[in-house]
Amino acid sequence: MTAAGVAAVASCMGLVIPLVLKWLVDGPVADREPGGVWLGGALLLGLGVAEAGLFGVRRWLVARPLAFVEASMRADLYRHLQRLPVSFHDRWASGQLLSRATTDLMLLRMFLAFPLTFLVVNGVTVLVGFAILLAQQWTLGLVLLLPAIPLIVLCSVFETRYAVVARTVQDQTGDLTTVVEEGVLGIRIVKGFGRHRSQARAFRALTGRVRSTELHKAGLLATIWALIMTLPELAIGAALVLGTVQVADGDLSAGTLVAFLSTALTLRWPVESLGFLLAMSQDAATATDRFFEVMDEPTAEQSTAEQSTAEQSTAGQSTAPQRSTSRNGTLRTTPxxxxxxxxxxxxxxxxxxxxxxxxxxxxxxxxxxxxxxxxxxxxxxxxxxxxxxxxxxxxxxxxxxxxxxxxxxxxxxxxxxxxxxxxxxxxxxxxxxxxxxxxxxxxxxxxxxxxxxxxxxxxxxxxxxxxxxxxxxxxxxxxxxxxxxxxxxxxxxxxxxxxxxxxxxxxxxxxxxxxxxxxxxxxxxxxxxxxxxxxxxxxxxxxxxxxxxxxxxxxxxxxxxxxxxxxxxxxxxxxxxxxxxxx
Structure with a gap:
């Protein structure tokens, strides 16, 4: 939360820069005051340095705890694997388990480090930015808000399709890991029977499937990113034309138009990064599902407890095994x-x-x-x-x-x-x-x-x-x-x-x-x-x-x-x- 707060402050600090530009254009530039221009430049430099410094602090704040979270989850997974019954390991390929302990947890750490934080930060930035835009010129602000509805629909469709492909490629990566592991452990058999070419063909076929799925995933991401970038650009272009007309008519100052457009351009990245953030979020969501598929498997102790409870409820008899009955009817132990x-x-x-x-x-x-x-x-x-x-x-x-x-x-x-x-x-x-x-x-x-x-x-x-x-x-x-x-x-x-x-x-x-x-x-x-x-x-x-x-x-x-x-x-x-x- 602290890191997200620092990042939000840093991002909102970038929204102050257009306001300084408005002051510069309508004040020192219009009045031809060199001293004011230098002051404005110093303010812009200070804001830029502060913004960069805060983002650096955010990175420092998240690095250690996220590394700890990843290590803890990996240790929990390994501990759980040791406690799972042999029947579980008979069913699961070792490569699938290995990919969950490495690649999937890495994706989850990356999500916590970047997309999770910036989904919050960018959301706050967009809300504050549009509040500033509407306060400066509400008619132009409404023009920029027009793409919001189609963007929401597009993102919803994208998430549904991307989630399926993301899960597929992660499962295929687990299969690929299994093939590599078996090829290494069975290298004597492969060499002894001269099967290196057939093994290589099988590996290439599997990597081809992974490549095809990855390209499909990249195509989905490219499509949503192109649409997310095009709609805001069209809205900014429309706002520029409308704002220029208003400046020409004397209804809007040049400084306000500069500040408005600068704010709109500042909001481009938070909006345009939405596709990238959603993609990483879906990767992390499927990785989390794969992680908990294993963690939700009952351990040998849990399976035994459930089985014992069921047997006792149906049999209705004691299973105290350490006692037997002697000929005179008394109970005796048999150590x-x-x-x-x-x-x-x-x-x-x-x-x-x-x-x-x-x-x-x-x-x-x-x-x-x-x-x-x-x-x-x-x-x-x-x-x-x-x-x-x-x-x-x-x-x-x-x-x-x-x-x-x-x-x-x-x-x-x-x-x-x-x-x-x-x-x-x-x-x-x-x-x-x-x-x-x-x-x-x-x-x-x-x-x-x-x-x-x-x-x-x-x-x-x-x-x-x-x-x-x-x-x-x-x-x-x-x-x-x-x-x-x-x-x-x-x-x-x-x-x-x-x-x-x-x-x-x-x-x-x-x-x-x-x-x-x-x-x-x-x-x-x-x-x-x-x-x-x-x-x-x-x-x-x-x-x-x-x-x-x-x-x-x-x-x-x-x-x-x-x-x-x-x-x-x-x-x-x-x-x-x-x-x-x-x-």
């Missing part, structure tokens, strides 16, 4: 109950209504301290089931308990201290090798890092140029697949979690390294409750029992040898894997 899946069902939010659930009727108990291997054909739902334990997804029905406590009643921070995960596709960050491992446990010490590297057979870290302080690069692409997987495994075990969920953590290891990791991993699994997705018989042998997942359901549970004897599907699955490994 070492392990990991349970009870009546679990899951379907993805964007799945068709008639599509079968990915998981249905899952009832599985992994006893405390036990290691359960989860096996099944590709697409049977193994990875989806493991993702439900750390609440990367939320069950559609049923529940999961840890030592008798429903995971939906646990704060997420506590849940993720209890449960550690390692995925088949390891994700590393642009940080040091040690920092990537220590992300697995808050407050982990150097000794924990060394122990975790030993368990994961990731001692190669010590041979890196700066040891554990070596930067592994974006996505850890400076390391081999097996090295990345071992670092991810070390990250999972560094905090000595109560529960461990491993999604085929050894798939990228050679046979020798796999044997060493399994030997060290047995010590970890002996002190934790673990669910391990297994694709190799050697990994299955790490487990106390095996659960066979088939078609989204638990088809059989038992030891490896029991299932080999009792389950034809399990025998077929294991023999198929062994034949593949033999090749």
């Amino acid at each position: 070492q109950d392990g990991l349970r899946f009870e009546g679990l069902e899951f379907r993805y939010a964007d799945a068709p209504p008639d599509a079968p659930p990915v998981l249905a009727g899952i009832d599985l108990h992994i006893r405390s301290g036990e290691t359960m291997a989860l096996v099944g054909a590709t697409g049977s739902g193994k990875t989806t089931l493991t993702a439900l334990v750390p609440r990367l997804h939320e069950p559609t029905h049923g529940r999961i308990t840890l030592d008798g406590r429903d995971i939906t009643t646990l704060p997420r921070d506590e849940l993720r201290e209890l449960v550690a995960v390692a995925f088949e596709e390891p994700t590393l960050f642009s940080a040091t090798a040690g920092e990537n491992v220590l992300m697995g446990a808050a407050g982990a010490a150097e000794a924990d890092l060394v122990r975790a590297l030993q368990v994961a057979q990731a001692d190669f870290v010590h041979a890196l140029p700066q040891g554990a302080d070596t930067q592994v690069g974006e996505q850890g692409l400076s390391l081999s697949g097996g090295q990345r997987q071992r670092l991810a495994l070390a990250r999972a075990v560094v905090g000595q979690p109560r529960f461990l969920v491993l999604d085929d953590p050894l798939s990228a290891l050679d046979v020798h390294t796999e044997a060493l990791v399994e030997a060290a991993l047995r010590q970890v699994l002996a002190t934790t409750t673990a669910l391990v997705v297994a694709h190799r018989p050697s990994t299955v042998l790490l487990a106390d029992r095996v659960a066979l997942l088939s078609g989204g359901r638990i088809a059989a549970v038992g030891t490896h040898h029991q299932l080999l004897g009792d389950s034809a599907e399990y025998r077929s699955l294991m023999s198929g894997i062994e034949r593949e490994e033999a090749r």
